[in-house]
Amino acid sequence: MDNVVDAAEAFVAKAIHGTPADRKQPLYRASAPAADYPMAALLELRPAVEAIIYKSRTPESLVAGSVLASAGFCAAPHFDVEIPQVGMKPLILAVLTVAQSGERKSTVDTLATGAIRRAEAKLAAEYEGEFAAYKCEKEAFEAAKAEAKKSAKKGRAAVAAALAGVGIEPKPPASPMLTPSEATIEGLILELSSRPNSSLFSSEAGMLLGGHAFTPENAMKSMTNLNSLWDGAPIKRARATGPVFKMGRRSSLSLMAQKSVVLRLVSNGDAADTGMLARLLLSEPETTIGTRFWRNSRDDYEKFLAEYNRRTDDLMARKPRILENGDGFDPLPMTFDQAAETRMIAFYDDTEAALREGEKYATIRGYGAKMLEHASRLAGVLATYAGKDVIDATTFDAGAELATFYASEHIRLADTACIGGDLLLAQKLLEWWQSRPDPRCSLAAIYQLGPNAIREAATAKRIVEILEERGWIERLPAGTQIDGAPKRDAWELTP
Template identity: 35%
Template sequence: MNALPQEIPYRPEGPQPLVRSIAAGDDYPVQALGPLRAAVEAVQGMTLAPVAIPAASALAVASLAVQGFADVETLGGPRPVSLYVLTIAQSGERKSSCDSPLMAALRAYEREQALAQREEIAAWENAFALWKGERDRILNDAKKGKGEKRVAARADLEALGKAPSAPPGPERTLPAPSMQGLIRQYRENQPSSGLFSDEGGKFFGGFAMASENRLATLAALNDLWGGAPVRIGLGGEGVYTLYGRRLAVHLMVQPGVARAFMADPMAGDTGFLPRFLICEPPSNIGNRPQSQVRRDDLALEAFGARLRAVLETSLPMAPETRELMPRLLPLSADARAMLSAFADHVEAGQAPGAEFSHVTGQASKAAEQAARIAGVLTLWRNLDAPEVKPATMADAITLAGFYLSEATRLADAATVSAEIDKAERLRKWLLESWAHPEITPREVVQSAPIRALRESPSARAALASLEKHGWLIRLPEGAEVRGASRKEAYQIVRAAHEV
């Protein structure tokens, strides 16, 4: 290889790996959790996990508990207080250990209800058997006769009425259901349910999110978030529509799963991703000495007692259809004024080039998210609360602002990651397939088998990244490359000694 011109700097450290760095996020505003704060800090003290993980669990559990009782007033009208939460953390971050203490009272309640229902289920099974036997007898008699007997059979069937309904099951959560499974949950069990999983990859990689089902799943989950009726086909049963159902979601996923989900155009284009409160806290792994573990059993007992009290309160619903009939939780005048000011601030931030211009989906829902969080905190304190107070709205705006900042940070990281991916593909092609010691932007555009680099701005961005990391050295303007003077060209560094 020809000696390099003297103007080219020497890099003794050699080429550096291309790193997908994610800027550190803001500290979680735990002080804004209000009535949930003590339990969250108790779980964090036990696990030494990032506080954002138990905070997300507490918000989701509280949302699940109270969502059937009231819809909250927002700037766009009444909305459910249902929250969709996505927590991103690597394996070993103690996601399950954070979730379990906050779900313990719910799991205990479900077990107790299942045991208590044994006699009720046995009575229903007997009643159903009698009903079915009588129906079969009427149908058999109708088959044997004609005319008047068939008319009489029709009248007997009408008098017999519908089959006795099975008692609803006590289960409030499902880990990774198909949409058909979720509809059956609503039809046969509870009208207020949750999609909760500390292994959210099972949902994203499961039947509901398979390519042929994904659009229908996202549409149905969007409808549930908005409180709209859910309409979906149930195989041989035809199309089924359910009214007055509520869904809370908390999915804990590893970073790789989250990246794939967040990069899926369908998740963004359908508006599904922007409905989530997303957080990826910095890891605490390697910094969790047992000497720092602390317990606060009283705080966890108080949280469990409040959760049980809410679960034991009868949901407002129609007895026949079990359609929820939540009341309206209004905002106080001051709380509404605060929410309006927050909405205006976020709206201004969506202007071209402003801080939220690349996350307009999340930003446009930030004010509604704040109202939903305020509704959850208010109802957790008191199911009969007459309105959302200003102090609670202030806390909710702080939390919604944090989650919006996380969405912004992670979107920035995704953009950086995409650029790094392009540069890495270019690096491999240059080292493995390009025969010359130099490269120009025009040659990248014309020759590199990378569709994303077919335009000069993208090619120059990738070349700049490789130069920054020491894989390329920019030649002086006018350097001769393959018999021609080049305005822009780069020397390829194939090994450290070539620098």
């Protein structure tokens, strides 16, 4: 009996006063498994998605998101969806997929965006000649303007009349880039000022989300500008060089990024407060790495991909309607037939009820409040790809099913983000530290040699504190010799 009591007292004492190793706490828990992607809801896009999945052996939602964004880019110049009692909404999709390194993101992006790349290549081939002609016109304009000033009679009115005869200054041709992968928001707006369609497509979105555009001082501006573009709002800017007012612009988003980058965005209060999160089709598929064994090509899948390329090429080549007295798109309205409108109303009411406190979408009210719009935009893209100009019940149901899938992913990723992006960084640091031969490490070594996301002194210190608080490391006395030099801030892995 005494042995039992002694053991119990020792257990309690260890729990209260034990070493950090005795009190190790898990850093983060994995998110819940993703729901199966509703492949049937892709309708006529499904064969192309399955063909790319077969060729790349990558997750379904990664491929589907890339294909939907690409099809949306091709469809947006031609149609806006007219939602009853809501109004006209552009067929712009903003897709953000969590995809780790080695997931063949670039392969998927290349296969999904073939029509856009071919259109860019055609524009690039034309651009050289257009720019050469512009330079000649520009030089001729400057020479004529100088001559007009010189030959005009004295007086302001005479000079003004002479300059009026010279004509309007020629404008440079629009850039051939349709989907820049590395762009600041200012750069994207500049592109859209010269052409009506330019979108951010990147298989390595860490360059954008972890770069200049999303630093603390720039993130709010970037988010609000992306929101305006998603809404189809005009570009209105006052600049020292003159005001810019451009209507009819269309800018989609198709980004793939690693989890730590996405979770920093998801856990960013500004992203939720500005409404940017509500506009994103988020997903985090299970990786296929380790299961991608060799497959021979299949003729049926090659035909599916060829058909997808043909249809998207046709949409890119089709001349869109242009605003009168402008250079922006003036898309045709895509309406709902009666059966689709009935389904739409039922979907809206069900979604609204699920936003109540304690209900399914209470934790993602931003996205939930826009689910009707997401469903309608997705249905519009599916309809356009199928050659329709009206949304029928089947197509709306498909859009609603896709929007519902992304709602489940919002809930799942929001739940993961509650853990905090710093805990994921702590896990990365711990794994890096455990791979080193020496269990001791200094703060300077961490921010000089550690994981890329922690290579800054303040960040490294914050993440190290998490490991120390949770019992994975313990501080060493100041002046401890590591690598032949005394270190002021150093720690050692607990056994």
